[in-house]
Amino acid sequence: MPSLDDLKKRIKSVKSTQKITKAMKMVAAAKLKKAQESAERGRPYSEKMQNIILNLTKSVSDAENAPKLLIGTGKEKTYLCIVMTADRGLCGGFNSNICKLAKNYFKDILSQGKELKIITVGSKGLDQLKREYGKFVVEKISFKDRKKITFKEAEEVGKLILKLFEKEEFDKCVLFFNNFKNVITQIPQAQQIIPVEKKENEKIDEEKSYEFEPEEDEILEDLLPKNISTQVFKAFLENAASEQGSRMTAMDNATRNAGDLVDKLTINYNRSRQASITKELIEIISGAESL
Amino acid sequence: MSENFNLEIISPEQTIIKTEARQVTIPSFEGLMGILKDHISLVTFLRPGFVETQTDKGSDKFFVEDGIVEFNNNYLLILSSSAVNVKNLSKNQIDKMIHDSTETLSKKDIKDKEKYILSYKLDTLKEIKQ
Numbered sequence: 001m002p003s004l005d006d007l008k009k010r011i012k013s014v015k016s017t018q019k020i021t022k023a024m025k026m027v028a029a030a031k032l033k034k035a036q037e038s039a040e041r042g043r044p045y046s047e048k049m050q051n052i053i054l055n056l057t058k059s060v061s062d063a064e065n066a067p068k069l070l071i072g073t074g075k076e077k078t079y080l081c082i083v084m085t086a087d088r089g090l091c092g093g094f095n096s097n098i099c100k101l102a103k104n105y106f107k108d109i110l111s112q113g114k115e116l117k118i119i120t121v122g123s124k125g126l127d128q129l130k131r132e133y134g135k136f137v138v139e140k141i142s143f144k145d146r147k148k149i150t151f152k153e154a155e156e157v158g159k160l161i162l163k164l165f166e167k168e169e170f171d172k173c174v175l176f177f178n179n180f181k182n183v184i185t186q187i188p189q190a191q192q193i194i195p196v197e198k199k200e201n202e203k204i205d206e207e208k209s210y211e212f213e214p215e216e217d218e219i220l221e222d223l224l225p226k227n228i229s230t231q232v233f234k235a236f237l238e239n240a241a242s243e244q245g246s247r248m249t250a251m252d253n254a255t256r257n258a259g260d261l262v263d264k265l266t267i268n269y270n271r272s273r274q275a276s277i278t279k280e281l282i283e284i285i286s287g288a289e290s291l
Numbered sequence: 292m293s294e295n296f297n298l299e300i301i302s303p304e305q306t307i308i309k310t311e312a313r314q315v316t317i318p319s320f321e322g323l324m325g326i327l328k329d330h331i332s333l334v335t336f337l338r339p340g341f342v343e344t345q346t347d348k349g350s351d352k353f354f355v356e357d358g359i360v361e362f363n364n365n366y367l368l369i370l371s372s373s374a375v376n377v378k379n380l381s382k383n384q385i386d387k388m389i390h391d392s393t394e395t396l397s398k399k400d401i402k403d404k405e406k407y408i409l410s411y412k413l414d415t416l417k418e419i420k421q
Contacts, residue, residue: 038304038305041304041305041306042303042304042305044299044301044306045301045302045303045370046303048301048361048368048370049359049370052334052359052361052368052370055334055361056334150304151303151304151372154303210332210333210334210363211331211332211333211334212333212334212335213319213320213321213333213334213335214320214321214335214336219334219335219336219359222336223359226359226372230303233303
């Protein structure tokens with residue numbers, strides 16, 4: 001049985017924790033609104049870019065000589081996985097959900113006897129992956145010191161990917177990030193960016209015949225690298241929104257939990273105080289009776 | 292029948308403009324290109340320059356550094372990582388861009404294609420400045 005003093009101290013400490021989580025929740029809510037807006041505003045760009053590329057892909061006549069970024073290197077030996085996580089913790093299952101998905105994927109690849117290379121973006125993902133898959137990590141990127149993630153940061157990552165591709169360091173590139181659905185739901189996702197994934201069941205518009213200027217190949221050669229950065233940027237935006245949403249829900253739960261705990265402890269405290277008073281009274285009365 | 296078609300200019304951060312336009316002039320990679328309603332389906336690139344739009348409400352001018360243009364079914368889509376309305380460009384920004392481009396141009400190991408793009412950028416910027 002803890003003493004009255006101990007209970008008092010615990011109540012106080014839980015209350016101060018509650019204050020912190022409440023504050024974090026408010027901050028996350030404010031940031032979420034902004035992040036959500038920019039994620040939603042950024043969606044059309046990446047979607048339309050993907051669309052143009054898909055349209056172009058259909059009209060490439062000479063499939064053999066198409067750019068390698070589009071059709072791949074022809075091998076499927078080395079996989080490059082870009083795991084995008086947050087730089088901060090305390091956001092519920094956000095980071096571990098991505099890592100879980102990534103780890104399952106890694107296991108799959110390795111069991112097929114393929115080679116694996118990992119680039120981590122954001123320090124939390126690195127922390128979770130380095131024990132098991134540390135030897136596969138080729139590059140770690142962190143934008144902890146940047147205040148705001150813009151297209152420039154995404155381009156940096158994109159260029160790095162392209163550089164590795166040119167050196168033929170990998171054949172397939174997969175991006176791991178959380179897709180922001182709404183405040184409570186974020187879906188961890190794996191998106192293949194090199195080679196470009198073809199959606200087979202999509203209806204093909206035969207009517208669309210485009211005039212290209214310059215030639216298709218030239219357009220594709222310029223467009224595909226840009227598409228990489230765009231997809232990375234989209235992942236950044238989705239991730240940022242997901243992180244704040246996830247943190248907000250986590251902190252909301254924590255605040256409520258702390259409230260419950262305070263209530264329980266207070267009842268406990270009152271009971272034991274009453275118990276000690278009763279005990280003292282009994283002692284006094286029985287003392288007086290014995291006289 | 293209206294002579295308008297749909298126009299959308301999108302940057303990675305946001306949709307810059309979504310409207311109906313009568314005519315749009317784009318600085319395509321191989322020269323200026325005017326687009327009217329019922330233009331043939333088209334995909335092309337942009338070099339640095341101005342996208343000029345003419346709508347029923349008046350005309351607008353956007354500075355772009357690069358971008359992709361798709362025209363299909365009377366819907367013109369311009370994807371550019373750097374589209375800005377000329378009115379929103381401050382003098383300092385322009386000066387800085389001019390300075391940066393001049394510096395890169397003076398480097399020796401520059402490729403012809405980059406040189407071509409940069410010189411267009413410089414000319415466009417100087418034009419805004421006037």
